[in-house]
Amino acid sequence: MSFTIFILAWLISVVWMTLFSALWSAxxxxxxxESAxxxxxxxxxxxxxxxxxxTYVLGWVIHFALGIVFLGIYEVLWEITNLERSLIWGLVFGGILGVLGVLGWKFLFKTLNFPSDFNYTQYYIHIFFAHLVFSxxxxFVYHWFY
Structure with missing residues (x-):
């Protein structure tokens, strides 16, 4: 896979995940x-x-930086399993990323000050599905170029 396609996949995936989150929020x-x-x-x-x-700018930077980390994990999973990039495996890998996302946010919320009136359950459901959108x-980007 080329570096250019990796960067395109990263940017487009984070943007679509963010749009999904904006829609869910609305x-x-x-x-x-996530950035907010x-x-x-x-x-x-x-x-x-x-x-x-x-902190607003830093929120966006961290969000996009985590996106590249998650896409890196996604790439490692594709490489070590040598599986075809298909919808079913996209669902499986997206589910893995979703679980990692939920665990990461749970850790952040528990260790840092965050209001108790936040709808944590709905957020965890949302962030799981947001990672499926990302995946x-x-x-889609990989299939578009290959």
Whole structure:
């Protein structure tokens, strides 16, 4: 796989995942945008000299950085299993990424200050499906170019 296609898959997958989260947020009335939640966590846990604009930008940077990490995991799974890039395996690998995403967010919420009135259950369901969107989008990009 070429580096260019990897970068395209990363960017497009993170954007589609983010759009999915924006749609879920709008329909549910909850703020489930990953970058916004990261920014909120940063605001609550960094020293007060860090501005909201800085944590907003940092939230986006972290969100996209995690996207490249997850796509790297996705690539490693494809390489070590030597399986065809198909919908069923995209679902399996997306499910693995979804579980990792849920566990990562649970860890963050438990170890950092986050409000108790947040709808955690709905967020965990949402973030699992958001990772499926990420996985299927990456799969689509790879199939588009190969």
């Amino acid at each position: 329909l549910s009335g909850n703020q489930f945008m 939640l990261i920014s909120r966590l940063l605001n609550a846990n960094l020293d007060k000299t860090t501005s909201q604009k800085q 299927f989008t990456a799969l």
